[in-house]
Amino acid sequence: MKNWDAIVVGAGIIGLSLAIELQKQGLGVLVVEKGEPGREASWAAGGMLCDFAAETPPELRELATASARMYPEFVRELEDESGLKIDLRSEGTLVFLESHLDSLQEQRLQSSYSLPAPLGELESAFRIPDATAPHFTPLYIKERSVDPRHLTVAAIAGARHRGIDFWSGDHVVAVEMASGKASGVRTNKTQFAAGLVVNCAGAWAGQMGPHPFPTRPVKGQMLCVAMPEKELVRHVVRTPNVYLIPRSDGRMLIGATAEEAGFDKQTVPETIEKLRQAAIDLVPRLADARILEAWAGLRPGTPDGLPILGATPTAGYFVATGHFRDGILLAPVTAKVMAEMMTGQAPQIDVSKFSAGRFNS
Ligand SMILES: Cc1cc2nc3c(=O)[nH]c(=O)nc-3n(C[C@H](O)[C@H](O)[C@H](O)COP(=O)(O)OP(=O)(O)OC[C@H]3O[C@@H](n4cnc5c(N)ncnc54)[C@H](O)[C@@H]3O)c2cc1C
Known part of the structure; x- marks a missing residue:
């Protein structure tokens, strides 16, 4: 059976951007998607890249501003890799x-x-x-907007172009463990092995064990x-x-x-x-x-309206979800900091306040 370094659960814009970032760090990546890649929240979104202090929760401002800055380059790279045009507008x-x-x-x-x-x-x-x-x-x-459908289609094409594997039309039902660490995922139909697993399952993230993330x-x-x-x-x-x-x-x-x-x-x-x-x-x-x-x-959504980002109590198992109204905006920065954490580097932006552990108390 083929082995991957990392399995990304969920092919929304968060999972797709992170899969690409992990591949850039040299990892072999499999994306597992229950339906058709890119057809849930990331397909339904408006695509406002909202970076206005009066409308963004204060806790999110640093991430939102960093991600808004990354957008032109993020889009340019996806266009280059996919050969597709993405409607990114700067009229404000x-x-x-x-x-x-x-x-x-x-x-x-x-x-x-x-x-x-x-x-x-x-x-x-x-x-x-x-x-x-x-x-x-x-x-x-002065903020931009993007067509999220162009973006997800380009991210899927770009990911395939980079050699990232996809398995779709099959639910992940559990994270597999060996010696207390994540060792892959089990789906309705089969199982896949990898030393790193990341839950990017959007509104469904809480339905997959072993940690019940409070998403809705x-x-x-x-x-x-x-x-x-x-x-x-x-x-x-x-x-x-x-x-x-x-x-x-x-x-x-x-x-x-x-x-x-x-x-x-x-x-x-x-x-x-x-x-x-x-x-x-x-x-x-x-x-x-x-x-x-x-x-x-x-x-x-999450109870405090903020994303859930980072490691989980299970070694090798990570989570990146709960982006609520801002997942299109936050995709580039999420991919960056998550890939840093998953490859053992210190994230450029401290995201400890977004850890899943904040809900334990
Ligand atoms: C009407 C609307 C307007 C919005 N407007 C904006 C906006 O203007 N700007 C902005 O930044 N954000 C906006 N958003 C929010 C944004 O769409 C989300 O925050 C973002 O798309 C979340 O991305 P995601 O990848 O986490 O989730 P999703 O795109 O939902 O992807 C999650 C994926 O995981 C898959 N999955 C779930 N469970 C499993 C499983 N067990 N096994 C395998 N796969 C699984 C799902 O099928 C899905 O494809 C809007 C959202 C909506 C609904």
Whole structure:
């Protein structure tokens, strides 16, 4: 039987990026995926690379900023290795903050994130909100967005190109142990041997022994429309009710709900219509936009909303999950620090506060 140095469980963007990083360190890698690679949360995501202090939990800021910086290079490498184009956009984001801020906070934010031009010039299709209405603190954030489907397809192709093996359509049911250390995985159909195993199973990470990680699915419904004009909206837009993510080919994503609904991935027509209406309230011409698709995906949530990264009590068994709303953003930095830890190096960024052990108390 073929032996690998490392087995990555889960072919979402976290598992795929980590598999590539481990291969770069010279390891032979097998990725095991229960379904089709790259078709769960990483397929459903919007792709905002959100790096704005007021919206990111303080504990995540260092990782988020480091990962946002890594993105252009991360995408360039995946494009080179896969021969595929990834839509990475740098137009920036317009954020309409909830006005729970006091006026001093609001002034501070407005001076740090001031609009580079009047709102009507930045987005002429907007219905300019009444400045006295709640939620009206428009800010401009220099952040990027990426098409997560392009990204995962390129990561799969890039990983294959590097000689990483895939086994898909089969669940990992257990981590195998020998002399108290991880020695591989058992699936519904077979077993595979490796001295290193990493659980990147997203919302399902807690279902696989031997350590019950407290992950849960947080359902997000969203839709995609064809803008009546290709550049009708150019910036990502976030309001407390809805976000808009334009793509370079003229599509626009409108999202998203955050629901505690177990592993249900059904879309609800009324909910999709509500999102569409919220988008039309901002950009009336979206009333003419054709709906291309609606879907729901499962964010990997944790009790404190932060990822679970690092070693586990079982030697050779690691975990990288719980990226909740930010897994697309955090993929490059997660791959880097996890590969460092799994190959016995000190991680460039201290991620001890994200250890699985924090839930033990
Ligand atoms: C609607 C929505 C919008 C989002 N928007 C953004 C955004 O704008 N920006 C952002 O950064 N993030 C966003 N996210 C979050 C992001 O999608 C996730 O954080 C990220 O995709 C998590 O990646 P992952 O690889 O951990 O999980 P997944 O992509 O879910 O991958 C986990 C994989 O593990 C596999 N698996 C599970 N159990 C097993 C098993 N036992 N054996 C084998 N395989 C298994 C699954 O089939 C799956 O393919 C959004 C999510 C949703 C749902």
